[in-house]
Amino acid sequence: MIDRQGGRILIECDSCDEVLDTETGEFDEALALMKREGWSVRKIADEWLHGCPSCGAPT
Ligand SMILES: [Zn+2]
Numbered sequence: 589m590i591d592r593q594g595g596r597i598l599i600e601c602d603s604c605d606e607v608l609d610t611e612t613g614e615f616d617e618a619l620a621l622m623k624r625e626g627w628s629v630r631k632i633a634d635e636w637l638h639g640c641p642s643c644g645a646p647t
Contacts, residue, residue: 589638590618599627599638606640 591598597618599608608625610618622629626641637646 590636601627601640601643602637602646603639603643606642608640 589600589602591600592613595613597610597612597615599610599618599622601607608622608627610621612618612621619629622638628639628645630637630639630646632646639646
């Protein structure tokens with residue numbers, strides 16, 4: 589899931605407790621960083637789910 593803290597976007601893994609601090613408030617930048625870091629994003633039942641590099645794509 590996506591969380592915002594103090595204007596920064598945090599990506600939280602939906603399968604474990606891993607959190608990626610993107611250090612940006614721009615959604616596009618956050619998404620680009622997320623992909624560079626090997627995170628996956630999948631839309632399931634109208635909800636965006638996020639997976640860290642260890643967990644892989646959410647199912
Ligand atoms: Zn994970």
